[in-house]
Amino acid sequence: MMEGEAQNLIKIITLGESTVGKSAYIDKYVYGTFRHKLPTIGFNTNSKNFSLPNGEKMKIIFEDTSG
Secondary structure (H helix, E strand, O other), X not given: OOOOOOOEEEEEEEOOOOOOOHHHHHHHHHHOOOOOOOXXXXXXXXXXXXXXXXXXXXXXXXXEEOO
């Protein structure tokens, strides 16, 4: 494992009807803001790295599906 690489990986796949806000919620968590986007076609992948209070490094991968 490389220095600074996440020790634990969590993968979340979103499912649901189109235009319910799946992409918007992921953008808010990953980027801290709601971004104006076109509808998702197929799927998008986003990720966020963070550290727990004990120093353990985590990475969440979001697989955002179209509705």
